[in-house]
Amino acid sequence: MSKLLFNRASAWIKSRFGGRIQKIPVNAGFSCPNLDGTLSDQGCLYCNNKSFAPFYSDAQLSITEQLQKGGAYFAARYNCQRFFAYFQSHSCTYAPLAILKQKYLEAAGFEGVEGLIIATRPDCISAEVTSLLRDLAHTIFIRIELGIESFDDRVLSSINRCHNVEVALDAVKMLKSVDIPVSIHLISGLPGEQPDHMAKAARITSSSGADMVKLHHLQIVAGSRLAELYLDHPEHYRLYTLDEYIDKVCEFIANLSPDIHLDRFISRVPINQLIAPIFKGIDEAAFQRQLESRLRELNLYQGAKFVALNC
Template sequence: MNENFLYNDFPTFLKKYFSYKVQKISLNAGFTCPNRDGTKGWGGCTYCNNQTFNPDYCRTEKSIAVQLEEGKRFFAHKYPEMKYLAYFQAYTNTYAELEGLKRKYEEALEVEGVVGLVIGTRPDCMPGDLLRYLEELNRHTFLMVEYGMESTFDETLQRINRGHTYKDTIEAVCRTADCGILTGGHIILGLPVETHDTMVMQAEVLSELPISTLKIHQLQLIRGTRMAKEYMDNPSDFHLFMDVDEYIDLVIDYVEHLRPDLVIERFISQSPKDLLIAPDWGLKNYEFVTRLQKRMKERGAYQGKRYKDSEKKVIFADDKFTIE
């Protein structure tokens, strides 16, 4: 753990693998999702508007190489000697036939200065032949697979139209980690009906998975999504953390219940203001981290402080989570 932090931060984690500064460059490789094209469902996750993920240089009409070169120019003025990780971020980046996937991944690795891949995907979209290819690729370059988990509760996953179960998450993560591939997860705090206590207990559940990294962020209501309409119809189903200090205290409780060696990549997401309905804190990521660190020091908190501190169970009934 970085002595300047009270949790395991991602830049320190990367220093284990690189002796120089590295930066992710987000890519839109033109993929879709199985719950958008009818394989699992239609319309996608209820909270999702993929425009919130993509920088201006991410456009599907541009090749992988062109997006990376434009991304490099965006960052190079600040750190001319920086190297890059190609981040396949938009939609489900393992959802295509194998040869096409290989071409995209290998095109990225051929770009000068690109030293590895980060592949974002769903737990139900990792076929065996692709995993075997990634296992071999991992022997030659830095590779991380990042799974969108969002919640450990099947009731929540169904409510937000994820189209997979938590069992799918467990199986995908274990298969990937067993291949020696760095495996990450992504969680949203504040999903409908979930409470402070059930979200904190989720940290203990996730800690049992063989993941190396975890991304956490607050639920955001985005224009044009099904969830935005659901909120207008039933606002009592949601708790949006309009007060950033309340969210900070939730994050601290969550982090205290995480496995001590897990690396936390981020705590918040920042959607474009023209798309964001709420919450709008007006904080950049580093400003949030500064406030989080200050509050952790005030509380005497640190990652893993309360790990395996609870024997309680979460019960779902009548559209509500309770703890016994």
């Protein structure tokens, strides 16, 4: 049998649930402190939250209605009956606790839903939110997707994230202290990154306590502030080619602890909203085939260069 080049999140899910579970994105109508004026009204430089909302994920519909529509779509397309409700839009732990609880319980009660995946910002994980999640996790599986994006404070500042690395690592710690699985989200190719950022990000991820990591490359999405800046001065931005990004991911995987699982490497921005870079014909499966082939060529695998941080 050929050597496993990296741990897939799908294997983690399979070992826990005995099979594949389909994510249904839902929009609970939450906002974001980086958009509503609490921290900023500008948002992250690259943000256009509409770019990752499918047709059934509509805040005008109730959570139940969205799950009905999404469930019917995935049942017809992939014949699946087991789901995760995926709270994806904006910062999905950013609301009064009573509202959060009501939305999460509505999703948890929908037939076929076996867990909640909740995407949020690190500064929207408080002690109160952590307690709520801990209590709910007694009855339903919960995983948090934490948008950290970079482990470099200068980069976080340049993209107007309005939080720093310390806050991000504290959020992971808080969630892990109550045994909530955490998936870290990172972007590669952000303005101001150092050449070794992927190795460094892999080492910090490895020591953070996170269970999973989701990566994608910087994309210029229509409607974002970055799109305006890029269209005015494309020469100021150095976007990865497909081969360059694959090599960045290889570096990340090689420096990552063998205990962590990798969720995905490509984000699905609809092509009519994507300005650059365009990786023609490359979906997640095609990307992973090329990634595996490059890992073999470089004689790399997950953990090949891993060194535990002493902290």
